Amino acid sequence: MKQLLKLKVNGDDHEVYVDPRRSLAEVLRNDLGLTGTKESCLSGYCGACTVLIDGKAVKSCLIFACQAQGKDILTIEGLAKDGQLHPLQQAFIDHFAIQCGFCTSGMILSAKALLDENPDPSEEEVRNGLIGNICRCTGYRKIVEAVLAAATDKTQAYH
Amino acid sequence: MAEYSVVGKSIPRIDALEKVTGKAQYASDFTLPGMLYGKVVRSPYAHARILNIDTSKAEKLPGVKAVVTNKDIPPIRTGMYLGDMYALPVDDVVRYMGEAVALVAADTPDIAEEAVDLVEVDYEELPAVYDVEEAFSTNPPVIIHPNLAEYEVIAPIIVRRLVPGRPNVPQHFLIRHGDVEKGFKEADVIVENRYSTTPISHCTPETHVSVAWIEGDGTLVVRTATQGIHMIKGALCDVFQLPPTKVEVQSPYTGCGFGSRTWFTTEPLAAILTMKAGGRPVQVKFTREEMFIAGVHRTPVTTYVKDGVKRDGTIVARELTILVEQGAYSNISFMIVKNGCFGAVGTYRIPNFKLDSYGVYTNNPLTGAFRGFGSSELIWALENQIDIIAEKIGMDPVELRMKNFLREGEKDVCGQTTHSIGAEECLKKVAEWIEWDKKPVEEPEVWKRGKGIASGNKYTLAGSEAVCEVKVYPDGFFEIRHGTDEMGQGHNTILAQIAAEEFGVSVEHIKVVQGDTSVCPYDWGSLSSRSCFHAGNALINACKDAKRQMFELASARLGRPADQLETTDGKIRIKGVGGKEMPISELFSGWGKLYASLKGEIIGIGTHHTPIILEDPETGKSDRMVTYYIQGAYAVEVAVNVETGEVKVIKSGACFDMGQPINPKLCEQQMDGGAAMGIGSSLCEEIVLDKGRVVNPSFADYKIPTAAEMPTNENFTSMIAGVPHSEGPYGAKGLGEAVVTPYAPAVSNAVYNAVGVRIKDLPISREKVLKALKEKK
Numbered sequence: 001m002k003q004l005l006k007l008k009v010n011g012d013d014h015e016v017y018v019d020p021r022r023s024l025a026e027v028l029r030n031d032l033g034l035t036g037t038k039e040s041c042l043s044g045y046c047g048a049c050t051v052l053i054d055g056k057a058v059k060s061c062l063i064f065a066c067q068a069q070g071k072d073i074l075t076i077e078g079l080a081k082d083g084q085l086h087p088l089q090q091a092f093i094d095h096f097a098i099q100c101g102f103c104t105s106g107m108i109l110s111a112k113a114l115l116d117e118n119p120d121p122s123e124e125e126v127r128n129g130l131i132g133n134i135c136r137c138t139g140y141r142k143i144v145e146a147v148l149a150a151a152t153d154k155t156q157a158y159h
Numbered sequence: 160m161a162e163y164s165v166v167g168k169s170i171p172r173i174d175a176l177e178k179v180t181g182k183a184q185y186a187s188d189f190t191l192p193g194m195l196y197g198k199v200v201r202s203p204y205a206h207a208r209i210l211n212i213d214t215s216k217a218e219k220l221p222g223v224k225a226v227v228t229n230k231d232i233p234p235i236r237t238g239m240y241l242g243d244m245y246a247l248p249v250d251d252v253v254r255y256m257g258e259a260v261a262l263v264a265a266d267t268p269d270i271a272e273e274a275v276d277l278v279e280v281d282y283e284e285l286p287a288v289y290d291v292e293e294a295f296s297t298n299p300p301v302i303i304h305p306n307l308a309e310y311e312v313i314a315p316i317i318v319r320r321l322v323p324g325r326p327n328v329p330q331h332f333l334i335r336h337g338d339v340e341k342g343f344k345e346a347d348v349i350v351e352n353r354y355s356t357t358p359i360s361h362c363t364p365e366t367h368v369s370v371a372w373i374e375g376d377g378t379l380v381v382r383t384a385t386q387g388i389h390m391i392k393g394a395l396c397d398v399f400q401l402p403p404t405k406v407e408v409q410s411p412y413t414g415c416g417f418g419s420r421t422w423f424t425t426e427p428l429a430a431i432l433t434m435k436a437g438g439r440p441v442q443v444k445f446t447r448e449e450m451f452i453a454g455v456h457r458t459p460v461t462t463y464v465k466d467g468v469k470r471d472g473t474i475v476a477r478e479l480t481i482l483v484e485q486g487a488y489s490n491i492s493f494m495i496v497k498n499g500c501f502g503a504v505g506t507y508r509i510p511n512f513k514l515d516s517y518g519v520y521t522n523n524p525l526t527g528a529f530r531g532f533g534s535s536e537l538i539w540a541l542e543n544q545i546d547i548i549a550e551k552i553g554m555d556p557v558e559l560r561m562k563n564f565l566r567e568g569e570k571d572v573c574g575q576t577t578h579s580i581g582a583e584e585c586l587k588k589v590a591e592w593i594e595w596d597k598k599p600v601e602e603p604e605v606w607k608r609g610k611g612i613a614s615g616n617k618y619t620l621a622g623s624e625a626v627c628e629v630k631v632y633p634d635g636f637f638e639i640r641h642g643t644d645e646m647g648q649g650h651n652t653i654l655a656q657i658a659a660e661e662f663g664v665s666v667e668h669i670k671v672v673q674g675d676t677s678v679c680p681y682d683w684g685s686l687s688s689r690s691c692f693h694a695g696n697a698l699i700n701a702c703k704d705a706k707r708q709m710f711e712l713a714s715a716r717l718g719r720p721a722d723q724l725e726t727t728d729g730k731i732r733i734k735g736v737g738g739k740e741m742p743i744s745e746l747f748s749g750w751g752k753l754y755a756s757l758k759g760e761i762i763g764i765g766t767h768h769t770p771i772i773l774e775d776p777e778t779g780k781s782d783r784m785v786t787y788y789i790q791g792a793y794a795v796e797v798a799v800n801v802e803t804g805e806v807k808v809i810k811s812g813a814c815f816d817m818g819q820p821i822n823p824k825l826c827e828q829q830m831d832g833g834a835a836m837g838i839g840s841s842l843c844e845e846i847v848l849d850k851g852r853v854v855n856p857s858f859a860d861y862k863i864p865t866a867a868e869m870p871t872n873e874n875f876t877s878m879i880a881g882v883p884h885s886e887g888p889y890g891a892k893g894l895g896e897a898v899v900t901p902y903a904p905a906v907s908n909a910v911y912n913a914v915g916v917r918i919k920d921l922p923i924s925r926e927k928v929l930k931a932l933k934e935k936k
Binding site for chain 2: 036045089104127131132136
């Protein structure tokens with residue numbers, strides 16, 4: 001039996017009519033057209049589906065969409081503001097931290113949650129902070145460089 | 160290295176912005192209104208006869224729109240190289256656990272999954288063979304393909320050889336060079352060993368996925384994650400007996416390939432379902448579990464090697480017997496039986512060489528291309544072997560390799576002439592970086608450190624083709640169209656750089672169109688590390704063609720013959736200092752100046768083809784079986800825990816010869832990623848099989864490295880030592896696969912250096928190291 005869900009995503013209010021068993025990842029992608037959040041393992045290991053819920057990194061394949069009602073959901077599409085990239089997004093570009101791009105959304109959002117909590121992490125803290133995001137392309141070196149560079153980028157207020 | 164304006168520069172990737180904003184589209188993001196969801200009914204047995212399939216219950220389930228069995232598909236045997244399989248088992252035999260038996264399409268994925276459970280299949284279980292040596296034997300317990308001799312070879316670039324008395328061997332490749340018996344007699348030291356590798360999974364983040372539908376005019380369109388849109392189009396035309404005007408294949412960005420998508424994956428399944436469902440769009444998307452079970456694995460390879468060496472380090476003879484496990488159907492692994500052997504050919508000088516490589520069927524899941532195409536598996540054996548030899552004769556392993564590297568102009572054991580071989584420089588650079596002559600820092604108690612190096616190569620095959628088109632717009636804007644596939648390597652960026660260089664503009668002036676057979680010209684596919692070289696050369700030819708046309712049009716206006724003209728910055732000018740010039744827009748008129756006067760459009764078309772010369776079946780030799788070799792080396796420092804057997808890679812340095820790097824940072828990207836795949840495949844990745852069943856089909860039990868398992872950035876490097884190739888675009892070769900091939904033996908050599916044990920069967924797991932340490936005591 002489908003039910004009405006009210007979801008706040010990237011600052012916008014949405015109403016969707018979905019089966020309550022649907023995961024947040026599925027609803028974001030299929031019902032709201034926000035395909036930047038990826039599905040890869042559907043079992044919470046790879047982190048490609050990472051979104052932020054009330055600022056915390058959450059694997060959206062592991063929670064029901066209805067569990068996210070009443071919360072602030074941030075997907076990759078909501079990160080840039082008024083045409084200005086978030087420092088992490090710019091750092092990923094500048095430091096060549098992207099190859100196929102499939103892990104990129106989840107990786108950037110996990111990194112944002114990390115930096116929001118720990119604005120000046122060590123390399124080890126970055127590596128451990130990203131342990132829930134698998135990348136098969138990059139070997140992580142340039143991703144770690146990008147996150148550390150974004151941490152030192154004071155040109156934008158952190159949001 | 161020559162200096163260019165755009166080529167050779169680390170330009171930011173042109174696809175980076177859309178990937179960091181989530182706008183980049185992948186096949187798995189694609190939906191159409193009314194799309195159905197397809198699921199696969201899979202065999203629970205490794206070898207069985209299908210007695211009956213009853214789909215009635217599934218068909219009655221509300222929401223089910225199509226059910227397909229082997230009775231619904233044309234009985235055309237297919238395969239990438241050998242026609243040994245059907246899309247669904249037309250011959251009523253399943254040969255591996257997980258083989259597709261029937262398909263369903265329904266309104267939702269949940270209904271489709273329920274329908275799968277409602278399809279009732281009666282099987283008669285048959286005896287199965289899982290061990291490659293048993294299957295290879297002259298008296299195997301099971302003959303998996305009794306009609307093997309009737310199967311047709313599909314591609315013309317294969318010389319097929321069956322082995323009388325070995326009924327599970329679909330292919331045998333040999334090399335005979337010199338006289339190994341004579342060579343072994345001349346040797347001072349003989350070293351014989353057996354090595355093996357385990358199947359591993361590509362773990363591409365995007366699983367296999369296609370959406371297929373039939374347009375109003377009857378065209379079958381398949382949007383898919385693939386490595387070869389034209390290859391898939393051609394295969395769909397063959398299997399469904401459709402003309403090329405009635406099939407199109409689209410592939411936007413793809414979430415990795417690594418060889419997992421070098422032929423059919425979900426495309427024929429989605430196509431069959433859309434045909435059954437009246438042309439409605441159908442998506443077939445593999446779950447992660449299905450990727451582990453029904454995606455191809457890296458070929459497990461067993462290598463027997465016997466080497467004869469002189470005390471001064473000269474390798475005088477090498478004999479190899481290689482078993483390449485194909486799994487239940489030969490797929491692309493049929494080609495690995497031959498091409499996988501080139502890992503033993505392209506780097507070292509060996510005056511007496513005998514090689515026999517056999518493909519072997521088993522009732523295990525399919526094996527196939529995996530970044531390296533057999534080279535990693537063979538070099539695993541050879542680069543362990545050369546360190547063993549070094550110790551036996553008391554020679555430094557770096558020195559031993561340097562002594563035996565081929566030199567420019569020398570012929571290798573297959574008779575190819577060596578050209579562009581940076582093996583020596585690569586090895587020298589990594590050895591310097593790791594401070595090879597210094598012992599590693601001693602750690603207290605349980606962790607022992609060791610250093611190891613290994614050299615490796617990867618060829619790019621001969622026999623493939625590429626076409627590119629470039630359209631000229633006014634004032635320095637150009638559109639290029641290529642047919643190869645972007646799965647992360649950065650093809651779009653490097654091709655934009657090449658076009659920018661050719662026209663004297665920046666990459667911002669280049670639009671790149673890819674991933675659609677209805678608009679993109681033919682390309683063989685993103686395999687064999689070939690795209691930069693072949694598409695790059697085709698693009699240069701296309702640019703030359705476009706410039707010739709432009710200059711012919713401009714010639715009258717500038718009052719000079721076409722061959723005295725050149726272009727940069729959107730202008731055409733007379734070569735030399737201070738001549739007349741004109742903007743390209745003067746050649747255009749019409750709406751938006753989109754009409755090239757008198758000509759209509761200025762479109763350059765170029766192609767590049769490296770013809771293959773098939774080998775002499777008696778010797779395995781030919782003047783041109785490969786286009787080039789990419790060479791490289793790794794140096795690693797490991798720490799081994801003598802109480803738990805755990806191995807950690809502490810330092811990792813790469814250096815590769817990719818010819819002229821078109822974009823150095825993109826080359827680093829490949830090496831960085833290759834090292835991670837190397838660490839995973841050396842230490843922890845393993846598809847565990849139990850009587851044909853994949854025991855660990857999930858990331859819970861199949862481990863790949865995370866950021867925390869990699870060396871720190873300070874202890875990690877990727878270096879470039881390119882040797883320009885005379886036939887390459889600006890001297891470039893390729894890089895994508897070579898970056899994995901030497902890794903595992905470098906780790907193995909380092910473990911031996913640390914604790915004196917050598918694991919010869921990948922992976923170098925904790926259990927194996929601990930067991931070996933205990934046995935050593």
